[in-house]
Amino acid sequence: MQDSHTQILNSLSNRDNLTKLDTLGMMDLVLGFPKQCRDGAAISWQYGHGSTAQTDIRNVVYTGLGGSAIGGDLLRCLADEYGSIPIIVNRDYTLPAWVGPSTLLLAASYSGNTEETLAATTAGLKAEAQIAMVTSGGTLAKIGAAEGCPVAIVPGGQPPRTATGYLFFPALTYLQHRHFLRKDFQEDSEETFLVLEKMAKEYGPDVPVEQNPAKQLAIQLFGKIPVLYGSQGYRGVAAYRWKCQFNENTKIAAFSNVLPEQNHNEILAWVLGEKQASNWSAIFLRDPKEEELQPRIATRVAVTKELVSRTTPVHEIFAQGESLLARLLSIIYMADFVTVYLAYLYGICPTDIGYIDHLKEALAKEVSK
Numbered sequence: 001m002q003d004s005h006t007q008i009l010n011s012l013s014n015r016d017n018l019t020k021l022d023t024l025g026m027m028d029l030v031l032g033f034p035k036q037c038r039d040g041a042a043i044s045w046q047y048g049h050g051s052t053a054q055t056d057i058r059n060v061v062y063t064g065l066g067g068s069a070i071g072g073d074l075l076r077c078l079a080d081e082y083g084s085i086p087i088i089v090n091r092d093y094t095l096p097a098w099v100g101p102s103t104l105l106l107a108a109s110y111s112g113n114t115e116e117t118l119a120a121t122t123a124g125l126k127a128e129a130q131i132a133m134v135t136s137g138g139t140l141a142k143i144g145a146a147e148g149c150p151v152a153i154v155p156g157g158q159p160p161r162t163a164t165g166y167l168f169f170p171a172l173t174y175l176q177h178r179h180f181l182r183k184d185f186q187e188d189s190e191e192t193f194l195v196l197e198k199m200a201k202e203y204g205p206d207v208p209v210e211q212n213p214a215k216q217l218a219i220q221l222f223g224k225i226p227v228l229y230g231s232q233g234y235r236g237v238a239a240y241r242w243k244c245q246f247n248e249n250t251k252i253a254a255f256s257n258v259l260p261e262q263n264h265n266e267i268l269a270w271v272l273g274e275k276q277a278s279n280w281s282a283i284f285l286r287d288p289k290e291e292e293l294q295p296r297i298a299t300r301v302a303v304t305k306e307l308v309s310r311t312t313p314v315h316e317i318f319a320q321g322e323s324l325l326a327r328l329l330s331i332i333y334m335a336d337f338v339t340v341y342l343a344y345l346y347g348i349c350p351t352d353i354g355y356i357d358h359l360k361e362a363l364a365k366e367v368s369k
């Protein structure tokens with residue numbers, strides 16, 4: 001079995017085979033991610049009437065769903081470390097009751113047509129929040145133009161979950177423009193692009209299984225239910241992104257959690273987990289500096305891994321790079337390769353999101369009745 005998987009993955013070094021399995025070109029988008037991040041960082045804002053002063057803003061709410069929300073999660077991780085005001089990520093039709101004139105609402109929808117994001121934006125207008133937007137167009141761009149909001153228009157036409165660079169980097173530029181981050185990210189961005197470019201070379205389809213850790217992990221995960229554990233902080237966000245990429249690209253169930261919280265409840269799930277299903281597989285997402293900077297977390301990971309490994313295979317993925325930005329983006333980038341290779345192993349199109357489209361169509365019909 002393992003050998004036939006290896007054969008399938010090795011046959012993907014042949015571009016013709018890849019085109020057959022990946023008719024909508026997901027792997028090309030994955031390989032293009034480093035360039036997309038560079039391009040995303042260079043996207044210019046139409047600042048509209050938006051203020052550049054930070055004094056009147058006390059909090060930032062980033063609102064979006066799915067692939068567009070992840071940009072907010074990444075932003076929050078940076079703001080937790082370097083921000084001067086709090087940022088939360090909202091994934092709903094509604095906004096918290098405290099949103100008002102001293103809130104900066106960053107509305108992000110790649111398509112510009114996601115109904116929850118549009119409703120939250122309308123709620124933000126009503127609450128007199130300052131609103132800025134990242135989108136490729138749609139109704140959100142129209143609202144932005146009508147209201148004179150600062151808007152970053154990003155290139156459209158690809159699945160939102162592959163557009164993280166287009167969604168995240170302009171939002172980062174905007175927070176910098178408003179002086180809400182106590183750091184200039186130019187150097188860190190350059191480091192990040194180089195780390196991602198190196199990863200694209202090391203994990204790409206032309207690299208055979210024996211030298212390709214992403215292909216090797218995909219093979220090991222075939223038939224398994226991945227459980228992602230972020231060791232702490234931003235690795236929790238990464239764990240959720242990995243889970244969503246397994247869901248959307250591979251079309252399989254996956255679950256995520258983060259330490260130390262996991263140690264206080266979910267750790268006990270491994271006592272009888274085998275009785276529910278015998279095919280779990282745990283993946284710990286870690287930071288290379290953990291042992292040195294967070295020894296208590298390193299000890300927690302070691303003990304948790306030992307307990308989980310009594311019944312289940314355990315894998316570890318380490319973030320790469322020096323800066324927080326590079327570590328954050330590198331650890332989520334690996335998921336793109338693994339989840340697409342695993343889709344190939346299952347013989348499923350990584351791009352297709354039939355059930356999401358079906359749901360959106362059903363909701364649209366309901367509105368037009």
Ligand code: F6R
Binds near residue numbers: 067114248
């Ligand atoms: C599809 C994807 C979805 C969308 C979500 C919201 O690739 O990632 O999770 O991101 O349905 O749509 P947008 O991003 O257009 O607001």
